[in-house]
């Protein structure tokens with residue numbers, strides 16, 4: 122089936138993602154399988170991370186992860202959390218999704234030191250060395266007091282031309298107080 | 303002064319008045335969806351923020367900063383700024399992971415995010431508010447806290463419908479287990495709009511708009527919201543009613559009306575806070591004896607804001 126044969130996305134209601142590409146009925150809508158494969162390929166986030174969640178689309182290319190019960194389609198304001206945008210060439214996870222699901226990332230996660238982490242969450246772009254792929258990365262840090270732990274996700278950065286561009290949305294940006302030792 | 307009208311209800315009106323004039327400490331709740339109490343304690347210490355655990359609830363900390371928003375724990379969604387006493391009704395409701403829970407007046411979501419954490423982010427939590435602007439604040443608060451078991455609706459809670467959740471016979475959710483989407487709720491937290499007298503310590507202007515007409519008008523709204531919440535809760539389910547006002551018109555009188563109009567009863571509950579029973583007489587009105595099981599929290603009793611909380615059992 123080509124996208125030409127498929128229905129338009131009805132963007133005012135929530136519709137479940139099909140399990141696989143073969144079950145698609147809406148043009149441009151990825152399958153659950155494709156989304157699970159993407160988190161795994163791009164960040165090494167295992168598929169089991171999403172075992173309790175269903176995936177939905179409302180608004181072209183805006184995907185939501187939801188842990189509760191709802192009929193399909195569902196006419197609601199919000200369902201779970203917006204977790205991935207898929208209508209551009211490069212899929213882009215949200216800040217809140219990488220904070221919630223990105224702790225398990227093993228690839229394309231860039232660790233920032235204290236000063237760089239503060240600049241990043243204030244929304245600043247910064248030049249940083251990085252040997253890996255360009256594109257969307259999960260920025261992580263080790264919060265003061267928890268240095269021994271595994272790093273904690275801050276949000277999404279776009280790495281291009283030697284620069285990490287903070288993708289933290291305006292409402293989530295913060296000037297973190299510098300009191301810490 | 304508005305608060306004088308309540309002096310006949312409190313034993314120590316001087317302490318009551320003095321407490322209402324003191325500002326409240328800044329309190330945060332640990333969001334256990336994203337962090338543990340221990341993790342937050344250490345992160346706050348590293349940020350040179352003095353955090354004193356609240357004795358009656360280990361998930362609450364009183365802070366020395368009044369800007370908890372500019373710390374790492376806040377940025378990561380490990381903490382949520384919430385007035386100490388307002389953490390009470392969700393604990394009284396005691397929602398369990400996997401249940402269906404209704405929050406008809408939910409914005410901006412301090413109790414919604416607390417309910418989600420108590421449910422371990424499992425089951426279905428329906429958050430409604432009639433104010434779209436406040437709902438958008440709720441959504442961003444919930445997303446920062448990593449909540450994913452939340453369905454959000456934007457209607458008048460007095461006419462809330464289960465229809466968007468499907469007919470009760472619709473097939474069960476996600477993984478083929480659980481309840482069908484359109485079933486009534488197991489529990490509801492009815493945290494209604496009110497005259498907010500109990501928040502004077504946080505917001506000294508809270509009483510400026512006060513009038514008896516306003517109290518009476520809002521009491522009608524509160525009745526409508528509580529009665530609808532009772533109707534959409536299953537038999538044997540639990541409804542908690544809460545306000546941050548001292549006015550019996552908005553508290554015991556609303557319970558009394560619900561007892562008359564719906565199939566429910568007011569039941570006793572334990573609380574770790576110092577409280578007083580609901581009142582059965584006020585300004586010549588008398589209320590059902592059962593409203594005594596409701597709890598009144600005056601600011602001087604625990605050095606918190608003022609609060610009212612009642613637990614109801616549906617159809618029993």
Ligand SMILES: C[S@@+](CC[C@H](N)C(=O)[O-])C[C@H]1O[C@@H](n2cnc3c(N)ncnc32)[C@H](O)[C@@H]1O
Nearest residue numbers: 407408409410411412413432433458459493495
């Ligand atoms: C006390 S506040 C709720 C606070 C919230 N539960 C929390 O813990 O963050 C009351 C809310 O009721 C909403 N409200 C007022 N009238 C309503 C109605 N008829 N239906 C639904 N919500 C209403 C207001 O917009 C307000 O957000």
